[in-house]
Amino acid sequence: MIRRILSTSIALAAAAVLLSGCDKKEVSKTGGADSAKVGFIYVGPRTDYGYNYAMDQGRLAMEKDMGIKTVYFENIPENAEVERVMERMIGDGIKIIFATSYGYLDPALEVAAKHPDVIFMHGGGFKLAPNLGTFFADIDEVEYLSGMAAGACTKTGKLGFIAAHPIPQTLRNINAFTRGAQSMNPKVSMNVVWTGSWSDPTKEAEAANTLADQGIDVLTMHVDGPITIAQTAEKRGIMVCGYHADASQFAPKGWLTGAAWNWAPLMEKIVKSIQDSTWKSANLRGNIRDGYVKLASFGPAVPDPVKTEIDSVEKAFVAGTPLWIGPIAAQDGSVKAKAGDTLTRAQIESMDFLVKGVIGSVK
Amino acid sequence: MTILELLLGILLSGLRSATPLLQVLLGETITERAGVVNLGVEGQMLSGACAGFAVAAASGNPWAGLLAGVLAGMLLSSVHAFLVLVAGANMFASGVAVWLLGGGLSAFFGIPYVGRRIDGFASPDFGGAAKLPLLGPILRVATPSVLIALSTWVLCSLFLYRTRAGLRLRAVGESAESASTLGISPTKVRWAAILAGGALSGLGGASLSVDLVRNWVEWMTAGRGLVAVGLVIVARWNPWYALPAALLFGVVESLTLRLQALGVTISPYLLSTLPYLVCLGVLVWGSARARSKGGMPRDLAQVFSKTE
Numbered sequence: 001m002i003r004r005i006l007s008t009s010i011a012l013a014a015a016a017v018l019l020s021g022c023d024k025k026e027v028s029k030t031g032g033a034d035s036a037k038v039g040f041i042y043v044g045p046r047t048d049y050g051y052n053y054a055m056d057q058g059r060l061a062m063e064k065d066m067g068i069k070t071v072y073f074e075n076i077p078e079n080a081e082v083e084r085v086m087e088r089m090i091g092d093g094i095k096i097i098f099a100t101s102y103g104y105l106d107p108a109l110e111v112a113a114k115h116p117d118v119i120f121m122h123g124g125g126f127k128l129a130p131n132l133g134t135f136f137a138d139i140d141e142v143e144y145l146s147g148m149a150a151g152a153c154t155k156t157g158k159l160g161f162i163a164a165h166p167i168p169q170t171l172r173n174i175n176a177f178t179r180g181a182q183s184m185n186p187k188v189s190m191n192v193v194w195t196g197s198w199s200d201p202t203k204e205a206e207a208a209n210t211l212a213d214q215g216i217d218v219l220t221m222h223v224d225g226p227i228t229i230a231q232t233a234e235k236r237g238i239m240v241c242g243y244h245a246d247a248s249q250f251a252p253k254g255w256l257t258g259a260a261w262n263w264a265p266l267m268e269k270i271v272k273s274i275q276d277s278t279w280k281s282a283n284l285r286g287n288i289r290d291g292y293v294k295l296a297s298f299g300p301a302v303p304d305p306v307k308t309e310i311d312s313v314e315k316a317f318v319a320g321t322p323l324w325i326g327p328i329a330a331q332d333g334s335v336k337a338k339a340g341d342t343l344t345r346a347q348i349e350s351m352d353f354l355v356k357g358v359i360g361s362v363k
Numbered sequence: 364m365t366i367l368e369l370l371l372g373i374l375l376s377g378l379r380s381a382t383p384l385l386q387v388l389l390g391e392t393i394t395e396r397a398g399v400v401n402l403g404v405e406g407q408m409l410s411g412a413c414a415g416f417a418v419a420a421a422s423g424n425p426w427a428g429l430l431a432g433v434l435a436g437m438l439l440s441s442v443h444a445f446l447v448l449v450a451g452a453n454m455f456a457s458g459v460a461v462w463l464l465g466g467g468l469s470a471f472f473g474i475p476y477v478g479r480r481i482d483g484f485a486s487p488d489f490g491g492a493a494k495l496p497l498l499g500p501i502l503r504v505a506t507p508s509v510l511i512a513l514s515t516w517v518l519c520s521l522f523l524y525r526t527r528a529g530l531r532l533r534a535v536g537e538s539a540e541s542a543s544t545l546g547i548s549p550t551k552v553r554w555a556a557i558l559a560g561g562a563l564s565g566l567g568g569a570s571l572s573v574d575l576v577r578n579w580v581e582w583m584t585a586g587r588g589l590v591a592v593g594l595v596i597v598a599r600w601n602p603w604y605a606l607p608a609a610l611l612f613g614v615v616e617s618l619t620l621r622l623q624a625l626g627v628t629i630s631p632y633l634l635s636t637l638p639y640l641v642c643l644g645v646l647v648w649g650s651a652r653a654r655s656k657g658g659m660p661r662d663l664a665q666v667f668s669k670t671e
Contacts, residue, residue: 044477044581045473045474045477045478045581047474047475047477047478047479048477048478048580049478053478074474075470075471075474075581160624165631166631191623191624191626192623193620193623193624194623194631194634194635195620195635196631196632196634196635197585199580199582199583199585200583200585201571201576201578201580201583202380202383202571202575202576202583202584202585202587203585203616203620204576205575205576206376206379206380206616206617206620207620207624209376209379210376210617210620210621210624211624213372213376213500213621213624214624214625216624224580225478225578225580227478227578228576228577228578228580231480231577231578235486235577249480250480359626359628360623360626360628361623361628361629361630361631363630
């Protein structure tokens with residue numbers, strides 16, 4: 001009996017030891033860790049062509065443009081582990097930490113309180129400390145532009161959106177994309193399939209196949225990584241608009257375009273302000289006007305006149321044309337904004353409906 | 364679209380969803396029929412998915428990927444076999460350790476392969492046949508991993524019920540003591556059964572990453588290995604029932620996506636619990652009818668009823 005308990009606990013301890021060393025990986029790109037100045041923490045792998053990849057592109061651009069040395073840790077879970085990683089970075093002499101995942105906010109606040117000489121920037125949060133600020137961007141306008149490409153290129157008039165959970169962020173993206181598509185082809189329908197998980201490639205592939213079976217010929221998504229859906233669309237010979245980052249290489253024929261983050265200008269601005277001591281703790285937000293989000297490259301299936309039209313709408317957004325302007329009707333026909341009215345910031349951030357033309361559930 | 368085409372579509376997409384589950388389910392059935400439970404299948408599946416994708420990416424050969432998945436699954440299951448059969452560890456604790464180990468190791472070694480492209484199996488050109496109403500969809504779903512899973516199903520069932528080795532394995536699961544009086548070594552048989560389970564769960568994982576999804580993401584199996592452990596009970600430890608049990612889960616899972624695509628507006632939260640609810644329902648219904656342990660190997664039953 002004792003032998004059993006012993007060997008079992010040895011097994012569990014071995015697993016725990018192996019695991020604790022498993023999820024993190026440090027690479028300091030140039031020089032040793034001590035010469036690095038800016039640290040990045042990602043919740044997943046930085047090569048996912050998704051959220052983490054987009055953040056890492058900002059880091060790489062910063063190294064190139066500003067000659068700054070950086071360190072990154074990837075696959076860091078949103079628990080006490082991230083606090084240890086932050087402490088370790090600070091121990092290595094890092095003075096600026098980009099904590100890029102939503103769940104890092106509270107750990108970052110705790111570590112920030114202990115190290116007032118280190119500046120923390122958190123992605124997406126809305127809490128502040130004297131040495132902690134947040135940054136994020138609205139991607140709605142780019143979703144609209146991406147939807148324009150889908151609406152112009154669809155032959156069946158049926159679009160499909162694969163998303164994880166019905167929350168305001170996904171609903172905003174679905175609605176913006178659909179409105180963009182409707183602006184090119186008022187008759188398009190949009191089918192939403194919820195997978196119930198931010199990362200379940202099996203379901204994403206099955207959802208893409210199912211939508212293709214229903215005659216849908218343009219897919220887009222709001223899940224952690226666009227690769228599975230882009231590849232499945234390509235395999236089924238249909239078109240795809242991406243999310244988070246340019247994943248055109250996974251669908252060379254069917255890629256139309258996509259809504260992508262462009263964190264480099266924002267991250268570089270933040271680090272510059274820290275360098276010349278003008279940094280202030282704030283919730284930094286931006287959008288297409290600031291260039292923090294952008295349209296991914298166009299695929300071969302998008303005709304030139306469509307590109308021109310998308311360009312002109314993009315210019316209008318940059319010039320200040322609002323996206324969420326009425327008439328906006330929900331699925332059941334109820335009026336959400338009358339012609340000429342715009343949704344308020346609070347209404348946009350708590351969006352809980354799908355626009356007319358979308359087939360799918362919001363609850 | 365005729366009703367027949369609609370039903371066929373549901374069945375075929377269910378088969379696609381069920382394929383990795385079927386492999387794992389068959390493997391776990393063999394392991395449990397020899398009297399050992401292995402909760403580590405989730406980790407074995409992940410290691411198979413990771414190794415399979417890595418080898419397919421490096422070699423460009425999806426067949427080599429599937430083989431690597433089999434080997435990775437076996438390698439990890441040998442940890443479970445060692446802990447349970449040699450070190451005498453509790454099989455549930457050991458299984459959980461193997462599960463976490465497989466998940467952690469695959470996440471770590473898989474990092475360089477995230478975002479890599481593999482080509483998977485080339486879709487054969489069926490010409491005009493691919494456009495035929497009923498045959499076309501069947502040909503599209505019949506990828507190598509689906510066909511391998513179906514053949515494994517027949518082979519495993521024949522092995523267990525029609526061969527001497529299968530008889531010995533079942534004998535060990537029913538009573539290791541009696542089997543050893545007949546000159547069968549229960550330890551050897553259980554080693555083989557655990558390794559076979561490892562091979563099939565690794566193959567199931569590799570089927571996912573190399574063929575069905577063609578992508579590697581850490582923890583990508585999303586609990587399907589544990590679902591397979593549960594489905595063993597639904598299938599009453601009988602490999603012939605493994606296909607209907609896996610199909611049941613696969614069909615309901617793909618149906619939840621298909622219903623949404625067809626425009627049925629049911630809460631997605633409710634829909635995503637449906638596969639589990641349906642399987643639970645079948646389990647309760649089946650147990651009520653059988654009024655017994657429902658085919659559980661007798662030595663295994665002791666693990667659940669007796670405390671040492």
